[in-house]
Amino acid sequence: MKSEFIPKFFSLVRQGIPLSQVTKDALAGITVGIVALPLAIAFAIASGVSPEKGLITAIVAGFIISLLGGSRVQIGGPTGAFIIIVFGIVEKYGVSGLTIATFMAGFLIIGMGLLKLGNWLKYIPYPLVVGFTAGIAVIIFSSQIGDFFGLGIKSVPSNFFEKWITYSAHFNGINWTATILAASTVLITVFFNRITNRVPGSIVAILLTTFLASYLHLPVETIASRFGEIPSHIAWPKIPSVDFETIRQLVEPALAIALLGGIESLLSAVVADGMIGTRHRSNMELVAQGVANIFSALFGGIPATGAIARTATNIKNGGRTPIAGMVHAFVLLLIMLIFAPLAKLIPLATLSGILVVVAYNMSEWKNFISILKGNKTDIIILLTTFFFTVVFDLIIAIEIGIVLSSLLFMKRMSDSLQIDAISKEIPELDAEEKVFDENYPGLPKEITIYEINGPLFFGASRHFQDALSHINYHPRIVIIRMRYVPFIDATGYRSLIQTIRSFQSTGTIVMLSGVSHEVRDELERNKIDEILERDKIFEDFRSALDVATHSLKSKK
Numbered sequence: 001m002k003s004e005f006i007p008k009f010f011s012l013v014r015q016g017i018p019l020s021q022v023t024k025d026a027l028a029g030i031t032v033g034i035v036a037l038p039l040a041i042a043f044a045i046a047s048g049v050s051p052e053k054g055l056i057t058a059i060v061a062g063f064i065i066s067l068l069g070g071s072r073v074q075i076g077g078p079t080g081a082f083i084i085i086v087f088g089i090v091e092k093y094g095v096s097g098l099t100i101a102t103f104m105a106g107f108l109i110i111g112m113g114l115l116k117l118g119n120w121l122k123y124i125p126y127p128l129v130v131g132f133t134a135g136i137a138v139i140i141f142s143s144q145i146g147d148f149f150g151l152g153i154k155s156v157p158s159n160f161f162e163k164w165i166t167y168s169a170h171f172n173g174i175n176w177t178a179t180i181l182a183a184s185t186v187l188i189t190v191f192f193n194r195i196t197n198r199v200p201g202s203i204v205a206i207l208l209t210t211f212l213a214s215y216l217h218l219p220v221e222t223i224a225s226r227f228g229e230i231p232s233h234i235a236w237p238k239i240p241s242v243d244f245e246t247i248r249q250l251v252e253p254a255l256a257i258a259l260l261g262g263i264e265s266l267l268s269a270v271v272a273d274g275m276i277g278t279r280h281r282s283n284m285e286l287v288a289q290g291v292a293n294i295f296s297a298l299f300g301g302i303p304a305t306g307a308i309a310r311t312a313t314n315i316k317n318g319g320r321t322p323i324a325g326m327v328h329a330f331v332l333l334l335i336m337l338i339f340a341p342l343a344k345l346i347p348l349a350t351l352s353g354i355l356v357v358v359a360y361n362m363s364e365w366k367n368f369i370s371i372l373k374g375n376k377t378d379i380i381i382l383l384t385t386f387f388f389t390v391v392f393d394l395i396i397a398i399e400i401g402i403v404l405s406s407l408l409f410m411k412r413m414s415d416s417l418q419i420d421a422i423s424k425e426i427p428e429l430d431a432e433e434k435v436f437d438e439n440y441p442g443l444p445k446e447i448t449i450y451e452i453n454g455p456l457f458f459g460a461s462r463h464f465q466d467a468l469s470h471i472n473y474h475p476r477i478v479i480i481r482m483r484y485v486p487f488i489d490a491t492g493y494r495s496l497i498q499t500i501r502s503f504q505s506t507g508t509i510v511m512l513s514g515v516s517h518e519v520r521d522e523l524e525r526n527k528i529d530e531i532l533e534r535d536k537i538f539e540d541f542r543s544a545l546d547v548a549t550h551s552l553k554s555k556k
Helices: 008-015 019-046 051-068 080-114 126-143 160-173 176-194 201-215 223-227 244-276 282-298 308-316 323-343 348-362 365-372 376-391 394-416 431-435 461-469 490-505 517-525 541-555
Strands: 447-453 477-484 509-513
Touching: 008 051, 019 051, 019 080, 019 201, 019 223, 019 308, 019 323, 019 348, 051 282, 051 323, 080 126, 080 244, 080 282, 080 348, 080 394, 126 160, 126 348, 126 365, 126 376, 126 394, 126 490, 160 376, 176 201, 176 348, 201 348, 223 348, 244 282, 244 308, 244 394, 244 490, 308 323, 365 376, 376 394, 447 541, 477 490, 477 541, 490 509, 509 541
Parallel strands: 447 477, 477 509
Antiparallel strands: none
16 A cells, blocks of 8 residues: 555554653643534534534544544544535535535545545645635624624524624624623633633633523523533434435535535645644545545534644644544543533533634634735635635635636736747856856855746645655755746745745755845735845845855854
8 A cells, every 4th residue: 555545643653652742642632622622512503503413523533534644633523614514505405414415525535535636635726725714704703693692593594695684683682691701702712821721711711601601590592592402422323315316416515515625624734734844645634534524424423624723732732643633532522421411501602702713713814914915816816715705605616716716827827928039149158057057066065956947826836845845954055046936926925935934943044046026026025024034035046155155154
């Protein structure tokens, strides 16, 4: 079996995991399990299903994603990204339709992995990802207004504008007790880490508000008042009844789950790679995500994928192997078996407050604003994807975003073509070309040079990042030559930044040379000076080499 289809856990066990790391992973898993508890319940409720389905998903799918996944630290389970898709499927086809669609999506995701489509999903343009993620954040936020203010609306329309029209018609019935609980939850969740990082603010908010609501008999809706008891067990798996007509009706929702699940899981894995300096196996990760969704459906759960926030929490708490993810699933299982009767007392206003914080974190508003300051192509992709996600449908938004990205890229490539008159005589190489001879004898061995030929755009950025990540030594100085880079888009800039940070983390000094005025303007608009000093960016290679050589001599 090729290594790309071997789960990371199996590879690490074969290598041997130190007992000290197992201990760290176990502690990280306990922390992530506690963090995941309110999110699993809140995501399920926001998706239009009963709360235990979120817990089942986090337990079953979370364990399988860690056991079989291609990432060391991925934490899987229900995520905010699926809320709008799941809610739409439940509204149209019911919970049974969602189960079948999730079951079908699992096989589709496995197929994507076996066909090695994980290598292609990496090329999704960054503005498109930010656009639909910000759109999802807006939808999640808008879906929580009713519970946040305790408006008592029994049925909220799924359409964005109709939803807000309904809210405006009920705002005269605000429940101020619910509003105070929700606002308090937001404040505690956001600011409690200033007191301590050992206990998640969301858990403190849940414990405090649930106690107050129960002890003082506050007039607010709870999980029990809307959904009844939370089962303290997991039912035996049940294979859904699927026929051709059912498949025909649910193939589009299943494709939606598969596409979003694939993108989200690989995006989370890439973020994790950047945090711990490893490389995930994208196709194995897709296979694991597919298996996880199949079993989630069998046990009555909802769609699952890699969760960026929980994965980051895992890393920050010392998790470095899949053991942390498996422990996280066991922790949730114990909580469900022992504390489910108490969970029903949680106020819905509290869960809405937690989801408001989730929406804010998902919005990536800083990246959104940064892209708005960039080139027109990225702005068009960002705003188009954002608009279609909010107003119409997420999958339509992704499809239009990809097609638009391709068309605008072809236009941009056409605009970058330059035709110059060529003299019949062979011109002499300029001074800069003579300096950059492959066999330049005066080049110090501590300096390594790389050259980018062509536009650094969303399609080439992954190739560029992969090429530089395979370096098996750490030079003192790296000069990245960019004289043949006519333009750089947001995805290319992000890859460049990640590469620079990777070099800098090993103590390597990075310099850019041959940066055109157009590319320099784009870098400055994206605040390149926050990661690389301005005196490390040069218009020509000779200047960069002179500074690099002088720097080496001064340190001897």
